[in-house]
Amino acid sequence: MSPKKTIRDLTDAELRGKRALVRVDFNVPIEGDRVTDDTRIRAAIPTIEALIARGACVVLMSHLGRPKGKPDLKYTLEPVALHLATLIKAKVDFVETTDSDEALRATHDLEPGTVLVLENTRFLGGEEKNEERLSRSLAELGDVYVNDAFGSAHRAHSSTEGVAHFLKPAVAGLLMELELKYLGETLQAPAKPFVAILGGSKISGKIDVIEALLPKVDRLLIGGAMACTFFKAMGLETGKSLVEADRVEMAKGLLARAGDKIVLPEDALVSASLDDGASAKAVARDAIPPDQAMFDIGPKAAQAFADEVARGRTILWNGPMGVFEKPPFDKGTRAVADALATATSHGATTIVGGGDSAAAVEQFGLAAKMSHVSTGGGASLEFLEGKELPGVVALDDRGHA
């Protein structure tokens, strides 16, 4: 994919006194009327502030949750707008509509340097259908379109894709640019050795990632429940562990093809149930008791994975090594997170993708010690699979007038 224009390619004439219509990813968790994790909101601030600094006013649109194409106040963006107002100096207004004369008027009434948050784009029936009528109507809400919603770029919706055809220039925001740089450019020509670590609950959602990464990596470390399906493929007892029976043959095939690239855990932390962390014990991978399940990689595996990470110059991590939400099954995930943090400090490029892995790194207080933590769960997976993201493709190419 050719490089995309970003807000840095826009001229002053394109921004001064103009309305920048920015698609952000404000799909954040909310309890009552309080935002409980504002990572995604904070991630959009550099773009908002850069546009303001260049004399534009900023019109923000985002989806939140799954309101099914009609207004549902449970999913209003108003609490997000209120929260944003506490994070930036600029004045932030909210309008309870998106596709209406009222919204259009509100955008024209904006003073330079101020921000307007529109209501949830998924309150509109046409959004997820990428309806042309809606895309054209959204295009009226700005003088320039900026897509900074990397986490939504794998979906061709009106606010992420359709609108970019009717509002030009259409460029990437700074967060989008950063995501594309790390996930795209770095993975195209990674400094070697290139070590990937995959985990999480299921292989099925990540087969295409495994296939896409296998030819590129020097090592592919596999943890999480995903490892159990490989154990099954090796003929090992997996007890009550989460195994995807319909993926065992595929795992066999991968092992046969991968040579020594795939590294599986040599031991496992097992227990009779997730709630029985107290009796968790480490066993060799060929000694998982039939009445117990693997909920984390074992200490030997954690050390071996950390050693592999230490040898890498590019390290990509997607998917927790165990049920990190429930100690003591967080140990393997912590060990890998620590190893990545150390590798970063030694000059390696470390990239964390995937919603739960990003949450784990955040929870351990190590996010700032990674080169890049992707804000896009599904989008980063699709990107790693080598798929083109429609919300990115629709933006203007660099060097194109």
Ligand code: ADP
């Ligand atoms: P990501 O969002 O980072 O891509 P996934 O969604 O694929 O990660 O997987 C995350 C989930 O996998 C976590 O909720 C974690 O509890 C679960 N998980 C990891 N290892 C195991 C295991 N051994 N058994 C059951 N669940 C696991």
Ligand code: MG
């Ligand atoms: Mg997940």
